[in-house]
Amino acid sequence: MTEWWRDAVIYQIYPRSFQDGNGDGIGDLAGITRRLDHVASLGVDAIWLSPIFTSPQKDMGYDVSDYTDIDPLFGDLADFDAMVARAHDLGLKVIIDQVISHSSDKHPWFAESRRSRSGPKADWYVWADPNPDGTPPNNWPSVFGGPAWEWEPQRRQYYLHNFLAEQPDLNMWNPAVQDALLDTMRFWLERGVDGFRLDTVNYYFHDAQLRDNPPNPDYDGPETYPRQLHVHSKNQPQNIPFLKRMRALTDEYPDRMMVGEVGDGGETSIRIMSEYTAGSDRLHMCYSFEMLSPEFTAAHFRNVIEGVQQGAPDGHSCWSFSNHDVVRHVTRWAGHAVDQDRMAALSAAMLMSFPGTICIYQGEELGQSETTLVYEELTDPPALRFWPEVKGRDGCRTPMTWEAGAANAGFSEVAPWLPVKDAQAARAVDAQGNDGPLAAYRAIIGHRKAQDALRFGATRFLDLPEPILAFARGEGDDALTCVFNLSPEPAILRGAVSDPVGPSDASRKGDELHLPGNGFAWLPGQVALRA
Structure with a gap:
């Protein structure tokens, strides 16, 4: 069994925004297949797809209503199989997003669970009685604002949702829920996927006593979620036995891997990364948001890497500067840049020199910047709710640009789901010169691959x-x-x-x-x- 992932460079694809293959303004699997040659030309080892499963799309696919089918927005299972086959032909591994801490409220499991307190799936989600005055059972907030509890009149109980109310949390304390989720993972392993990116991996279990979280004395910003220390709503020790079950499943298949997203920062993230990757029976690797921040100092990068090396000596890290949840790093760090191209090349050189596994986000290789949007163009729930203090994530999710002179920069022949603006179109693949970011990324990735050090x-x-x-x-x-x-x-x-x-x-x-x-x-x- 090889460990191809240990030194891999992974290319993240946001399917909605990569390439429209059927002319509806939304990227899809056929479009991805069409553009895989570009990805392979970078010299990367794998692609990671953000969610493509059946979903009402309340949170862009992170609200799954069927874990074993493709959303019609993106195609069907035959399109998925064709994409995997083409990727493998090009030497690319395929990693898919697994969103199993919660489902959509349209999932059949939740429809059955909300119906009564005594049905077969009554405890497949996290339910709790109200306080005597009708308020939620504790003080836990949702990441997206407001309480993490939604009232369900059919059961006359609250259900937990760490994100949108349309994303109820699955009850991992129930072994039947674990079994069902492992079965869905097996479905994709049998279909030939090479790995899983595990969304919000430290949210799987909650405190069974539903105790209140204490306040966070170090935060005084505009958002409610960071105002608490989330010692009871996530990061529970019961996560680890479930991770071991997941690892045992993936180990049944050769050359598979799992990377977990740890939604915490600082010492907490290092501790969680250490616990989740220790030994050979848990996750293969983890990543946190430490390098996805605005901070751009030598001390910061050193402290993050040394912190993980010292705090998680047996673990394996995955590093990235951009993804679909944060402002693109060329924009975040613009105050430290000679210009956009120089920052793109510098960040590529840094990232490809870091120890561990590397992940780059689509458009990063073009030196792409954050798109400036107006309120009427937004789709992201946090931005729609808290604009203008919260700008949301749409600015980093706008379509990939392929042909500078084509309609919508070659992404689609019709108006896309998010706009393509001039600043992004100017950095299309066909507009990249021999000394631009695209050439730099290819050369720097090649240099990394050629150097065992x-x-x-x-x-x-x-x-x-x-x-x-x-x-x-x-x-x-x-x-x-x-x-x-x-x-x-x-x-x-x-x-x-x-x-x-x-x-x-x-x-x-x-x-x-x-x-x-x-x-x-x-x-x-x-x-x-x-x-």
Whole structure:
């Protein structure tokens, strides 16, 4: 059994926004299949698809009403099979999103559960009696705002929903629920998928006593969810035995993997990542949102990586700078950039030098920026509810741009579900030059693949002042020293340096390494550098 995932580069596809194949303005599986050659040309190892299952689309597919079928928006099972076959022909693994902490309220399981307190699926979801005054059973909030409890008049009880009211939480305390969910995973394993991305993996279990969460003294922002420490509503120890059941299932099939999304930050995320990936009978790897933040300092990146290495020495990490839930990193970090192209290349070089598995988000390889939308163009529930303080996630989900001069930049011949604007169309695939972000991504991914030090080498950070991030990967003659200038201003470092290797934009002058603004270099060996 191989562990292809340990050094993999994974390309995330947001199916709604990748390529419209049937002319309805929404991306689909046929469109993905058509564009897989582009993905393969990057040199990546796998694709990860955001949800494609049958869904009312209240939360863009993260509200599943049938775990073993394709939503007609995206095609059917034959389209899925064709896409998997084409991906495998191109040497690409296929990872699919599993959203099993909750379902849609339109799922047949929930329809039966809400009907009465005594039916076969009465306890397949999290139900609780109201307080004597009719209020919810505890103080838990929804991530999307308001209480995490919705009143159901048929049962005269509340049900738990950590997200939208249309996304009721499944009751993982019930072994029959676990069995049913594992059966749905087996369905896709039998169909040839190579792995699962597990949405909100630390939300599976809740405190059986439904105790109140304590307040978070460190938050005073505009959102309600971060105002609590979620010690009872998630991160429960009972998660681990269920993860072991999931691992036992995937281990029945060769070369499969699971990566869990940990929806926490700081020390909590490191602890959870450590617990969930320890040994060989839990998840293969986890990722958190630590590098999906606005923070852009050498100390931050070092602290995150060292924190995981020290706190989860047996675990395996997956790193990304952008995804479908956060502002694109070229926009987030624009204040530190010479320009968009330079930030795109720098971030690619950093990411491909980090230890562990790497994930990039569609459009990242184009240096794509966040799309600016007006209220009338929004679809994302949090933005629709809390605009303008909360901008939502639509800005990072606008369609992929393929042909700068075509209608909707080649994504669709009709008006797409989210608009394609001029700033994004200008960065279409066919408009990328030989020295643009697309060429840089291909070269940098190729460099990573050619260097065992970058794929598997141990990591040791160098003590250099801001804004320089530097670390050595690997040992002996095969080691590389990775150096990144996180500032738009040029920098000079000194030491016994050799000429940079790979697609570097730095230069050596004697014992000096000259880094342009947002410059980067890979130096042979473990080099002692000083500012």
